[in-house]
Amino acid sequence: MTRERWREIRALIERDIMDGVLEPGARLPTEPELATQYEAGRHTIRRAIAELAKEGHLSVEQGRGTFVQPRPMIDYPIGRRTRLRRNLGAQGIDVTSEPFGADRIPAEGRVARMLNLSEGSPVIASRRLSHADGVPVSFGTLYHDAERFPDIAERRIGLGSVSAVYRSYGIEDYLRGQTQIHARPARSEEARRLRQHPDMPVLVVRALDRELDGTPLAYGQVIWSAARVRFSINIDDEDAG
Amino acid sequence: MTRERWREIRALIERDIMDGVLEPGARLPTEPELATQYEAGRHTIRRAIAELAKEGHLSVEQGRGTFVQPRPMIDYPIGRRTRLRRNLGAQGIDVTSEPFGADRIPAEGRVARMLNLSEGSPVIASRRLSHADGVPVSFGTLYHDAERFPDIAERRIGLGSVSAVYRSYGIEDYLRGQTQIHARPARSEEARRLRQHPDMPVLVVRALDRELDGTPLAYGQVIWSAARVRFSINIDDEDAG
DNA sequence: CCGAATTTGTTCGTATGTATC
DNA sequence: AGATACATACGAACAAATTCG
Numbered sequence: 021m022t023r024e025r026w027r028e029i030r031a032l033i034e035r036d037i038m039d040g041v042l043e044p045g046a047r048l049p050t051e052p053e054l055a056t057q058y059e060a061g062r063h064t065i066r067r068a069i070a071e072l073a074k075e076g077h078l079s080v081e082q083g084r085g086t087f088v089q090p091r092p093m094i095d096y097p098i099g100r101r102t103r104l105r106r107n108l109g110a111q112g113i114d115v116t117s118e119p120f121g122a123d124r125i126p127a128e129g130r131v132a133r134m135l136n137l138s139e140g141s142p143v144i145a146s147r148r149l150s151h152a153d154g155v156p157v158s159f160g161t162l163y164h165d166a167e168r169f170p171d172i173a174e175r176r177i178g179l180g181s182v183s184a185v186y187r188s189y190g191i192e193d194y195l196r197g198q199t200q201i202h203a204r205p206a207r208s209e210e211a212r213r214l215r216q217h218p219d220m221p222v223l224v225v226r227a228l229d230r231e232l233d234g235t236p237l238a239y240g241q242v243i244w245s246a247a248r249v250r251f252s253i254n255i256d257d258e259d260a261g
Numbered sequence: 262m263t264r265e266r267w268r269e270i271r272a273l274i275e276r277d278i279m280d281g282v283l284e285p286g287a288r289l290p291t292e293p294e295l296a297t298q299y300e301a302g303r304h305t306i307r308r309a310i311a312e313l314a315k316e317g318h319l320s321v322e323q324g325r326g327t328f329v330q331p332r333p334m335i336d337y338p339i340g341r342r343t344r345l346r347r348n349l350g351a352q353g354i355d356v357t358s359e360p361f362g363a364d365r366i367p368a369e370g371r372v373a374r375m376l377n378l379s380e381g382s383p384v385i386a387s388r389r390l391s392h393a394d395g396v397p398v399s400f401g402t403l404y405h406d407a408e409r410f411p412d413i414a415e416r417r418i419g420l421g422s423v424s425a426v427y428r429s430y431g432i433e434d435y436l437r438g439q440t441q442i443h444a445r446p447a448r449s450e451e452a453r454r455l456r457q458h459p460d461m462p463v464l465v466v467r468a469l470d471r472e473l474d475g476t477p478l479a480y481g482q483v484i485w486s487a488a489r490v491r492f493s494i495n496i497d498d499e500d501a502g
Numbered sequence: 503c504c505g506a507a508t509t510t511g512t513t514c515g516t517a518t519g520t521a522t523c
Numbered sequence: 524a525g526a527t528a529c530a531t532a533c534g535a536a537c538a539a540a541t542t543c544g
Contacts, residue, residue: 051529081528084527085529
């Protein structure tokens with residue numbers, strides 16, 4: 021006999037989700053109901069639910085209820101040519117994105133270094149949130165040299181993709197330089213933006229795009245939902261995706 | 262009471278860690294002590310501690326106490342030539358690894374596909390746990406064609422690195438093919454192996470190594486501690502690291 | 503080697519706050 | 524405004540792991 025009742029309950033609920041007894045989107049019984057159903061205290065139920073929410077199986081919403089969450093995995097290829105729309109579009113995924121702010125700020129530390137600018141020279145930081153098939157998958161900041169791309173934030177609103185904006189500046193092609201990836205627990209604000217449980221981790225990607233001659237174009241930091249995205253690195257592919 | 266006492270306490274403890282009042286490795290006061298100190302219930306303290314542990318600042322050990330954890334970040338380059346020892350050795354990190362089991366099993370689904378074997382043909386699955394400067398950073402399974410490398414598990418015990426084992430088979434060089442990365446919460450067993458808190462996420466890397474002519478050599482799945490490792494992808498570099 | 507003391511882990515009960523409908 | 528449902532909090536007890544005499 022396991023004395024850890026919350027693990028048993030967790031396993032029972034997970035089984036119901038896997039078996040389809042609880043369908044994606046379905047609402048679970050309320051916590052007091054589950055407590056009587058499983059003959060346990062409400063704390064124990066909450067512990068089991070918290071664990072399942074952490075793993076992305078459930079989403080808990082105060083005042084509404086607890087819901088079974090579907091978890092489609094998007095495969096995002098990283099290669100020499102890393103293009104959000106083209107790569108995901110090839111998988112039949114509809115990508116949209118919306119800006120949520122742009123600032124003209126002085127470049128500090130890493131940003132200045134990566135863009136080959138002197139510390140304190142102005143850069144445009146433009147923030148966007150991206151959805152795949154209507155579900156938020158990432159948000160992040162892209163930094164551009166303000167001297168070279170003074171109105172990039174405005175152009176990004178009109179034109180959809182990053183590639184289209186670059187073409188409007190006469191840049192026909194660009195390549196992904198260095199990419200750094202790590203994972204960490206999500207801050208509560210990030211979890212809210214990505215509509216995932218606070219206990220689900222995020223993937224942090226820092227990357228530099230360059231022109232064909234090596235000139236730095238943009239440095240970006242993007243937070244991805246670990247529940248919804250995985251990365252593929254195809255080193256040999258001339259064109260990832 | 263909107264004040265969410267556990268968040269306040271969390272912030273106070275975190276500040277003490279950041280300011281060095283609580284040094285790395287130091288033991289925190291016991292939970293009942295902290296409860297009286299912060300004038301809160303033990304549950305509230307535990308909630309604050311759990312949050313900090315999730316983020317890797319604390320490590321909680323039943324029967325012993327709660328300790329401040331140092332969190333060094335290792336940068337692991339992924340490129341055409343991805344070599345654990347060479348890459349981390351260049352950063353001045355001492356890499357060791359120990360085997361913890363090897364099986365001869367029939368290849369299923371993904372493994373068979375990646376290694377270009379027919380479903381059910383025998384493969385050697387060898388498991389290893391790797392340390393960097395004495396701290397566990399990853400563990401995983403490497404699959405090899407059993408026909409071609411029948412005694413690879415034994416050879417890996419004698420010879421240290423993967424590269425050395427391949428050389429013993431007459432393979433002087435090999436390249437990294439596809440790599441997949443995603444993040445997820447750690448299972449409790451994984452957290453125990455990596456000596457990290459159960460709430461800290463892990464990075465899962467699936468990769469295929471090929472010979473220079475493209476023949477698949479090995480398919481592997483490695484679980485990395487997200488608290489200790491980040492990945493760098495240098496696409497242009499002929500030799501990553 | 504054993505048992506007691508210490509410390510964290512789990513569970514129950516209960517009360518109150520906050521968000522949603 | 525009221526009902527419903529999750530969030531936070533306190534108290535108490537026992538279980539499990541570790542340490543130490």
